[in-house]
Amino acid sequence: MTRHSSHTEKHYTERSGWLRAAVLGANDGIISVTSLVIGIAASGASAQTLLVSCIAGLISGAVSMAAGEYISVKSQQDIEQADLKMEAHELHHNPDQELKELTKIYVQRGLEPSLAVEVAKQLTAHDALQAHARDEIGIFEQTLAKPLQAAFSSAFSFSVGAVCPLLAILIFPAHWVQIGVGSVGIISLGVLGALASYVGGNSVWKGALRVVVWGILAMLFSFWVGSLFDVDVH
Template identity: 40%
Template sequence: MSGPAKATHNEPHQGGLAERLNWLRAGVLGANDGIVSVAAVVVGVAGATSDVSPVLTAGAAALIGGAISMALGEYVSVSSQRDTQRALIAKERRELWETPEEELDELAGLYRDKGLSDATAHQVAQELTAHDALAAHLDAELQITERGVVSPWNAAFASGLAFVIGSILPMAAILLPPAAWRVPTTFVAVLLALAITGAVAARIGGSSPARAMIRTVIGGALALAATFAVGTLLDTSGVV
């Protein structure tokens, strides 16, 4: 005979999980973009000149502009998602007010589709409706909750701040070492950081960390190699 069931307070059953995952996703993506985009800019400029001032100026501009762009883009995107969620909640609330019997039958049908018997499905639907009809329908039909509506401000802040934090790594890697080591150090530091952000993003999405790490590292290496090659070509051609 099995023992008493243990409490699972640490499992993510409480509301707000979607909101936390949303800002966490935005933060990881913001950090990844900050690492790649700023690194590509400073490596490109370093390929064209060994002078620190242009590298610092270009890196700072890329950091500030990129952070604002990431935050704004995330705000617009998540605002659209939030508006859609609110519209669906309002629609469900209206249907429950106008056609409660039909909505009860619909809820019971959803539980039948999950494998419950007709009698059990109706009983579950009735009890959940009596407790909180709107919450029951939002969960069964749309897999959302009223408290789980995403916040565009949180996502924008997480994305912008993460971009700045991610940008610090390539800025430090390109500015601190001696001139001969700037580009190699930046390559190594950036690719290691991308491997970490790729693994974290995979964990959040429930996918393979190894595959995500390979994708992000290869993509970052290509970006750095391309911008460095362009900077070097401009330098050797006498354009700059």
């Protein structure tokens, strides 16, 4: 009986697809909608106007994030599929040349020439396209582009992030809304940055600080722009 027969490792790169989209969406949801609310509040708008603006920002932002992420990741997927199609064509028409190419890759990675030839032959016999996709092109199954997953992750996480300023508007009294929204936004960004860094295997403090600093800068800029307009919108 082997003690380590069921040993498996979960690497952080396996999370890169959905994690990047989710973090980007949540971060954008908090920063953009919070900054929007703070900017409008600085102009003298009413609490009702802030609430409507926040909801509009949540809906439009979630749709925009989903569409943008889908198009971006779909383009990446199209490139991957085009490369795989090209490689499949070469494997069919020039198998010997492709075998030499794979062997050369393994030699460059440190294998002895004789061993590199044997490894290339065995991997080619097992799954030639997979071997070339992984070792020649750099396409791995764990990091394949998934447009729908990325789009859903971005839209959902943006909405979750945008709910933070929305709840702050509903909870805090009118004269405290601006400070409340800003405070909730900063705390939310800190938690998000720490969580994303933890899931990604990095320092939670560095991740939190990085997100919070950029978020505060965005809020301050929005506040400054909003303060230029002395408008009371009802």
